[in-house]
Amino acid sequence: MRLIFLGDVVGRTGRDAVQRELPLLRERYRPDLVVVNGENAAHGFGITESIFDALIDAGADVVTLGNHAFDQREALVFIERKPQLLRPINYPAGVPGRGAGLFTTSRGQRVLVINVMGRVMIEPQLDDPFAALQRELDSCRLGEACDAILVDFHAEATSEKMAAAHHVDGRVSVLVGTHTHVPTADHAILKGGTAYISDAGMCGDYDSVIGMAKEEPLTRFIRKLPVERLKPAEGPASVCGLAVETDDATGLALHVGPIRIGGTLSPAEPRFW
Numbered sequence: 376m377r378l379i380f381l382g383d384v385v386g387r388t389g390r391d392a393v394q395r396e397l398p399l400l401r402e403r404y405r406p407d408l409v410v411v412n413g414e415n416a417a418h419g420f421g422i423t424e425s426i427f428d429a430l431i432d433a434g435a436d437v438v439t440l441g442n443h444a445f446d447q448r449e450a451l452v453f454i455e456r457k458p459q460l461l462r463p464i465n466y467p468a469g470v471p472g473r474g475a476g477l478f479t480t481s482r483g484q485r486v487l488v489i490n491v492m493g494r495v496m497i498e499p500q501l502d503d504p505f506a507a508l509q510r511e512l513d514s515c516r517l518g519e520a521c522d523a524i525l526v527d528f529h530a531e532a533t534s535e536k537m538a539a540a541h542h543v544d545g546r547v548s549v550l551v552g553t554h555t556h557v558p559t560a561d562h563a564i565l566k567g568g569t570a571y572i573s574d575a576g577m578c579g580d581y582d583s584v585i586g587m588a589k590e591e592p593l594t595r596f597i598r599k600l601p602v603e604r605l606k607p608a609e610g611p612a613s614v615c616g617l618a619v620e621t622d623d624a625t626g627l628a629l630h631v632g633p634i635r636i637g638g639t640l641s642p643a644e645p646r647f648w
Contacts, residue, residue, distance in 0.1 A: 376484055376523050376623060377406040377648065379634070380551050381616035382558070383441070384416040385579030385586035386607025390426065393578050396614045396636050397434040404618070404648045407480040409434055410488055410525055412553045413460075414441040415577070419587060419607045421446030424453040427460055437461065437478060439490040441529035441554055442497055444472075463492035463529060465507040475511050477521060484522040484623075487515050489547075493530025493539075497554070504528070504535075505542055512546050517626045523548040524626065525619075530554055533573045540571040548626050549619045551575050556585040558615045558633060558640070568627030576615030581639045583608035613638030618645035 379400060384393055393411065401409065411430055413422045421443045430438050437459050444462040445451055454460050454472035464474020475489040489511055491504045508526070517524050524547040528536050536552040543550060545567025552559070558576030565571055577586050584592035588608045595601055616634040621627060630647040 376408070376480070376486070376621045377404060378486075378523065378525060378549060378619045378621065379404070379406040379409045379616060380525065380527070380549070380575055380619075381409070381411045381578055381614060381634070382575035383412045383414060383553055383556055383577040383579070383586075384430070385556070385577050386415070386419050386609070388607065388609050388612040389577065389579035389586070390416055390429065392612035392614050392637060394429060394433040400634070401434045404645065407482060407484060408436050408478065408486050408525070410437045410439060410527065411435040412441065412527060412529070413438040414443045414529070415586065417447050419605060421450055423447050423449060427453070427457060431459060437476065437488045439488070439527040439529070439553075441492055442499065461488060461490040463490050463501060464511060465491055465502040465504050467502060474507070477515065485520070487521040487524045489524065489526045491526065491528055493528065493532060493535040495530065495532035495535045497531045504539065508539065508543060512543065517546055517548065522623070522626055523621050526550040528552050533559070536573050540565060540569060544569045545627070548621045548628055549617070549631070551617050558635065562617060562631050562633055564628045564631055568625065570619045570628035570631040572617050572631070572633070575617050576613070576635070578614045579612050580608035580610040581613055582610045611638045613640045615640070618648070620647060
């Protein structure tokens with residue numbers, strides 16, 4: 376099975392890049408499922424219903440979120456009628472939406488997608504992500520109730536993401552880190568067969584401070600005072616993500632590679648397809 380994951384979409388320039396490049400990726404590589412993290416898609420903070428619909432129209436099958444899941448208050452309402460939109464599964468009981476979903480590909484394969492958020496150096500503080508993952512994997516086992524499992528682990532600390540990957544190694548197809556917006560070079564298949572990367576990077580302008588226009592972050596670092604609201608950079612965007620091919624017999628990873636298209640970063644696309 377072919378899976379594509381695209382990292383945090385930041386602002387209009389990130390959305391435009393995804394809407395331009397994702398249809399081309401779908402045509403070129405024929406992925407069975409595409410997951411996009413959209414938690415920074417609305418001017419850097421959260422997601423709106425119209426933006427969610429645009430990402431789906433561009434070719435996303437599932438959109439995941441993170442610590443900015445409910446920055447746009449309308450998300451508290453429309454998330455209930457959008458089963459393809461996932462917020463972190465370890466939100467407390469009673470929070471709108473869902474943190475996992477079982478999705479069927481055009482070939483009839485069942486893919487469990489889980490969105491979970493870490494707790495190290497990140498707000499809000501949610502419930503234990505390891506326990507939440509354990510519960511979900513106990514109820515939907517790879518190779519039995521589903522043919523592949525993709526986990527979006529939204530966290531600040533690479534140590535927490537790596538620990539989570541080793542915790543689920545051999546039980547999920549891929550665990551991909553999001554949130555820090557910088558693509559890492561540690562994509563690999565772990566000993567148990569789970570594909571991993573500490574951070575997929577972002578879909579946004581890298582001539583920036585993690586996707587935000589440089590002036591305000593610099594002012595905050597130098598003068599220790601916020602002057603105005605952070606806003607996304609608006610230059611040419613890079614589309615960053617991860618490509619994974621799984622074994623149809625086991626659901627575990629056979630190949631993994633980075634995706635980087637456009638903008639200022641060096642290009643990379645999967646060579647195994």
